[in-house]
Amino acid sequence: MKSMPTVPLRRNPTRAVRIGTVTIGAGYPIAVQSMCATPTQDVEATAAQCEQLRQAGADVVRVAVDSRRDAQAVAQLRQKTQANLVVDLQENFRLAELVAPHVDKLRYNPGHLHHHQRHKSWQDKVAWLAEVAARWDCALRVGVNCGSVDPELRAKFPPEDSIGPMVQSALEHCEHLDRLGFTRYCVSLKDSDPQKVIEANRRFAAQRPDVPLHLGVTEAGMPPEGVIKTRIALEQLISRGIGDTVRVSLTLPNAQKHEEVLVARQILADIAAGRVRSVVDYGLPGLNIIACPSCSRVENEAFVQLAEQVRQMTQYAKDHKITIAVMGCRVNGPGETDDADLGLWCGPKYVNLKRGPQLLGAYSYDEILDRLKEELDRLIEQRSAEQAPTAQEG
Numbered sequence: 001m002k003s004m005p006t007v008p009l010r011r012n013p014t015r016a017v018r019i020g021t022v023t024i025g026a027g028y029p030i031a032v033q034s035m036c037a038t039p040t041q042d043v044e045a046t047a048a049q050c051e052q053l054r055q056a057g058a059d060v061v062r063v064a065v066d067s068r069r070d071a072q073a074v075a076q077l078r079q080k081t082q083a084n085l086v087v088d089l090q091e092n093f094r095l096a097e098l099v100a101p102h103v104d105k106l107r108y109n110p111g112h113l114h115h116h117q118r119h120k121s122w123q124d125k126v127a128w129l130a131e132v133a134a135r136w137d138c139a140l141r142v143g144v145n146c147g148s149v150d151p152e153l154r155a156k157f158p159p160e161d162s163i164g165p166m167v168q169s170a171l172e173h174c175e176h177l178d179r180l181g182f183t184r185y186c187v188s189l190k191d192s193d194p195q196k197v198i199e200a201n202r203r204f205a206a207q208r209p210d211v212p213l214h215l216g217v218t219e220a221g222m223p224p225e226g227v228i229k230t231r232i233a234l235e236q237l238i239s240r241g242i243g244d245t246v247r248v249s250l251t252l253p254n255a256q257k258h259e260e261v262l263v264a265r266q267i268l269a270d271i272a273a274g275r276v277r278s279v280v281d282y283g284l285p286g287l288n289i290i291a292c293p294s295c296s297r298v299e300n301e302a303f304v305q306l307a308e309q310v311r312q313m314t315q316y317a318k319d320h321k322i323t324i325a326v327m328g329c330r331v332n333g334p335g336e337t338d339d340a341d342l343g344l345w346c347g348p349k350y351v352n353l354k355r356g357p358q359l360l361g362a363y364s365y366d367e368i369l370d371r372l373k374e375e376l377d378r379l380i381e382q383r384s385a386e387q388a389p390t391a392q393e394g
């Protein structure tokens with residue numbers, strides 16, 4: 001850690017956006033969010049986790065909703081927690097009208113709007129979402145994610161440019177919402193690589209300094225690496241006046257989930273006090289394990305333990321520049337693992353193993369570590385062969 005003189009943090013002149021009892025933007029304190037990892041339909045467990053997070057200092061708590069049953073559970077949840085609730089909508093955005101009466105914010109993912117009502121334009125779908133949000137006094141979050149950018153937009157950019165389509169997607173949705181007269185929204189641009197999070201948010205904020213930003217590094221993984229990745233992104237952005245809410249996404253067992261909130265508060269306090277790392281470039285020199293923070297969509301609780309086992313088992317490869325992604329579900333797992341050298345996404349009984357975008361097979365939770373090791377060894381061998389100097393002729 002390196003200390004620098006404390007300076008008052010400047011903040012971008014963002015709009016005020018109210019989320020239940022909390023207001024973000026417009027110079028209000030940076031809010032801390034977290035997300036439940038309990039199954040949403042287990043109302044008792046989810047209500048207990050909402051309270052666990054709220055009491056740890058979460059200003060806003062997110063829950064995932066993918067089905068009508070999840071939506072019904074949210075109505076009951078509202079009666080059992082005082083947390084400001086955000087619902088996370090992915091493919092099934094039409095559930096918005098069932099949950100909006102019970103929550104304070106709706107998060108939609110622009111890259112997942114195309115799955116339903118294919119005959120409608122995304123503009124019409126967003127207009128409907130804005131109308132639902134306005135009717136039920138909800139804010140919106142336009143949540144752009146590196147692993148699920150709108151495929152049409154993705155195709156307009158070179159394959160190696162992952163930031164351009166994310167920023168463009170966010171800008172188009174903001175423009176559209178503004179045109180509709182709905183301004184009670186914030187934006188997030190998340191990636192598992194802190195450098196990309198920094199770059200995407202800087203580019204977006206340069207064009208739309210008025211739009212509040214929710215910051216986070218997705219699939220940051222387990223502590224301590226997950227904390228370090230997020231700290232770096234938050235330091236670089238908040239010190240430049242960018243960011244109105246934050247989440248530290250960590251892969252933690254349910255009983256420790258509130259540590260996300262404590263870590264976020266600590267990072268914010270450190271930045272405000274000038275206790276920052278002097279990081280100019282966060283290029284990961286060696287092995288990079290990314291793991292999703294887990295949420296109610298996790299299909300087998302063994303996922304959290306598996307993520308830890310992967311980290312331990314792969315330590316022997318720590319000096320190799322290889323990215324391994326471990327994801328908890330089929331909603332985001334298949335897409336989010338595409339960019340990793342090796343990816344695991346966990347189903348109820350099997351773990352799918354990928355090399356880049358190619359699926360290698362599905363293995364039981366007992367078999368997967370050995371299979372992963374085989375593939376990791378193969379990759380290391382192949383990379384070493386590629387780097388070895390070619391034999392001189394003659």
Ligand code: SF4
Pocket residue numbers: 292293294295296297298327328329330331332333
């Ligand atoms: S990958 Fe799936 S389980 Fe993991 S945080 Fe994302 S949605 Fe939740």
